[in-house]
Amino acid sequence: MSDIKSLYSDKVMDHFSQPHHMGTLENPSGVGRVGNPVCGDLMELQIKIGIRNGKEFIEDARFQTFGCGAAIATSSILTDMVIGKDLEDALKVTNKAVTEALDGLPPVKRHCSVLAEEALEKAVEDYREKQIKK
């Protein structure tokens, strides 16, 4: 076959082939579900919040995704980027950072990185709501 150009970067294909931190947590502190199967993507991020030096931090995270290669890769890399971070720093992770970490996404797929950012926000929102209820 002649030379071909890949649809996605090597990093995206890595995450797509061997996703990091997929699945569910035993007792998640917060769960964020974003997207819509009608639109073709649905992401669920589960986070475990711990306390380190008096600050909240993301101890662990797991994701499940119904979606294209970019959706799966962005969810996977997001978990890498937030695990171990202080909560306030994790919330600063932008969709742009997610895209860059993946060595870029095709323009039509950039909205998937927005989904990843929103999943984290929702998971943290859920955690806060659960805290208020306690």
Place this chain on the structure above:
Amino acid sequence: MKVYLDYAATGPIKPQVKKAIESFFDEDFGNPSSIHSWGRVARYAVDSSREKIAKFLEGTLKKGKTEISGRVIFTSGGTEADNLAILGSLKGVKSDQKPHIITSQLEHHAIINTCKQLEKINEAEVTYIKPNNEGIIEVFEIEKAIKPNTVLISVMYINNEIGTIQPIREIGKMVEAVNEKRIKDCLKKIYFHTDAVQATEYLEMDVEYLHVDLLTISGHKIGAPKGIGALYIKKGVVVKNNVFGGEQEFGLRPGTENVIGIVALGKAVEILQEKSDEVNKKVIELRDYFINRVIDEIPEVVLNGSKELRSPNNANFYFKYIEGESILLNLDLAGIAASSGSACASHALEPSHVLMAVYDNAERAHGSIRFTLSEETTKDQIDYTIEKIKDIVQRLRNLSPLAPKSLKTI
């Protein structure tokens, strides 16, 4: 193993076709419109091809005839032939009323978008018939939609996505009966067009049998190169040109003829004419083997479209809880080519309009994969594909928030 299962998208040039066009690269390269010998060789080649294709479509030899009555016009492909059929026949209509076209929601974008454009510029009204839940357009639905100002009905022979076979002969007979009454009422004849691009390789193509006035074929679906197609126009049917220029193709499609494409198309049609029924039977058997194993061995998978009224080479499945593009990417990593109805897999980021028309369910469109075989596909290739599909489906269901725990293995 590399397994190509996307023949509905395109296929290789058949070896005999490749051989037939060889001399046209550097020996027989003349312009068919030239008077000199180079031109005459090219002219003869174009005319022979035209004759071959017309005779194939009119069943001339089978019927012991020698004369051709209709015309074959060469175009740049199926899309252009579809455009010529619709826009060209509309231009031939002389009426003070806005013409009405009936087509289906299953059609290829070449038909649908041409119709939508006519609606946009107020040149026609269009009715898009909804398929039934098996993916078939019902004859009575078309008949119901006929109005005094109806001028054209266009329904594809085989749908390219779900492979369902439409009742073209029955629609054609209905249109003829309607036309007989219309003449008595001083109403204009309705023309019947079919986009037969996906059917040419496998089904009966005799225009008399089909009762059609206009028929589209495409080269790259039958082993000729991309960039060549043809519109068959029955005798007496008025079609005007969409492209303006010289006089080639009886003025209906000016432009220096794509001699190589035309010769290739003629050869490809010749091959079809000589094809035995056994070949199609084998493809159907392999398709059914594929469909039955996938449905039996993988849970929560259904076939899209009628099982019986189905193209010999099409297997389109809905895999619940997982998404099309991610399935395709995984298949590609395994060396397998297929296509999907998912929005993420399309340039327009919209789910397949065919699946939406039949099932009205975007999730179903997003989770559907089309596999299309050919006579070159082997059982080993299908067995390999099935094993890979099983792995891929399991992996993606493990990853999916929609899949129930009972379907996960982690």
